[in-house]
Amino acid sequence: MPSRPKARGSRAAVRLSAAGDSTPILWYSSASSTESPHSKRCLTTLRASRVSLPNTGACLYPPEPPMSSLMKSLTLRLTGAAFAAALLAPAARAQVVLSEIAFTTNAQWIEVHNAGTKDVDLSNWSIYHAASSTPGTHWYPFPAQTTIKPGAYLRVHWLAPLQANTPTDIYTGQSIHHFLFGLSAVALDPTRGALALYNTQNNSLMNNPASIQDWVSWGTTGFARESLAITAKRWTSGSFAPASTGNPLPSLAYDYTTVGKPSSAREWILDSSPTPGRDNVGNASVTVIGRPCQQSSNPSFAAALVTTGLPIKGNENFAMGIDRKLNAGEIAVQILAFSPDAMGSISFYGCPIYANIMTAFYTSIVPAVGGRAEVNYGKLGVSGVKFSSVWAVIDPNRGLLTMTNALELRFGD
CATH class of the missing domain: 2.60.40.1260 (Lamin Tail domain)
Structure with a gap:
């Protein structure tokens, strides 16, 4: 199967790499003063079955194209011919x-x-x-x-x-x-x-x-x-x-x-739904949109939204959550919307929200299990739908906020 592709982006700030691997896929620039120190950590990749955010690893700097809205909605579509x-x-x-x-x-x-x-x-x-x-x-x-x-x-x-x-x-x-x-x-x-x-x-x-x-x-x-x-x-x-x-x-x-x-x-x-003679994945996909933003300069407060597996019909282990355990006093809030907002045109305390909150249909506090804030959608039997999600991590005692990147989820049918 294919080796890791290296997408191209602007000057280094946010590194994309796969779970358990410090080899970078992409560096992405950060211009705003509100951007997270998470820029020294990786985000995620489309259709990666698990993503982690290591701080280590040598990285290459590709040429610097102009910033564009397209670069805020990074999608690596790797199917069949690719x-x-x-x-x-x-x-x-x-x-x-x-x-x-x-x-x-x-x-x-x-x-x-x-x-x-x-x-x-x-x-x-x-x-x-x-x-x-x-x-x-x-x-x-x-x-x-x-x-x-x-x-x-x-x-x-x-x-x-x-x-x-x-x-x-x-x-x-x-x-x-x-x-x-x-x-x-x-x-x-x-x-x-x-x-x-x-x-x-x-x-x-x-x-x-x-x-x-x-x-x-x-x-x-x-x-x-x-x-x-x-x-x-x-x-x-x-x-x-x-x-x-x-x-x-x-x-x-x-x-x-x-x-x-x-x-x-x-x-x-x-x-749980075997697919003999067919692609195991079908039309399931996860698309990364935007990047995390936080108010605190403490890197331990940074958080990215990641998935476990793909939203394939029958994959009961598919889950979505933030990439780290919650710190003491923190709560996680998920926002589900029918469409993303690649421009992050609405901000909350200086952090862009990469989901179109005008189409939001569900908001809830996510209880931490074993210290992790995660929702298992696979066991809910969701299929044949598409929606976007962005999460907030809040420390009410210190008045601090982190907004994650958004994910657009397409559940296979």
Whole structure:
């Protein structure tokens, strides 16, 4: 999958970078005296599954264009063709990737997606399954003459009885003879395991990091050959996607639009609405608008509005909140509006509000859970709508205010 894009902006003041990564995506200027010292921290990116605000990291200064309203509404739209164009960077996912995993008993499948622009012959490829049970390692060889076309999806029905394969569906069979090296196979455990795409079926190459094209661990870490995936930059050390729990069991789906450190668990989501043969994201998106502003010069008071995951239909973990814990005495207030205000034309105590408050339809104090002010919209079952949100963090005892950037949320349908 693509490496992190570097958008262009004006002279450095606000750095955009992905969660857990100090590598900057964008620097953005700050001219107003009311602008936040948050300008030394990063904001967010469109469609980033989690954003943090580190203070460290070397940064580059791109050329300085004139300030414009467009620069106040930064949108990095990375879908289909944009991702294909950026494929195969040194630390990015490969052209053919693991897309979605279904754990339902007697109906398990592993979906593979060609995110590139060319046909890929999978005839000599294999799927590796690292399980917690003995012997713990299993390989399934793709059949001869298996080709996946650009943008196509291919489901491998795990331990399904043999039947005629098609360009979209392959059935592994259940006999030891249908798997490599006489190791047979075991069912996918929804609580823990790992899968990899190998570009070989040759036993002598299975310990070569270059053979691994993609990897995902879930439930825990430390599986056999996981270190090879880390060496190949197909996975991040210590990272694992969430285990699948509940009834029915959600699938584990890859968020193709994630912009950030590639090949880590934060690009995988639990999806209660599996999408075999389709994009896992659909029309869901998050757009960053404006930038934070605060009255206090204390950087600990700065706050940006961020999300966990994307507002994909079925993603029950999607949440929105500020990027830090509340300080003692602070309260957080969310404002929901039908439309954004990229110009920030209305100000409150000197801080622009990047949501059109004339279209506001809901305002509430957000209770802090574990010190964090966050709202889980995924569990509310919201779908097929679009609205904007901006938050205020207020310290009434000291009379201090922080206004966050705004987010425009499009919930998938």
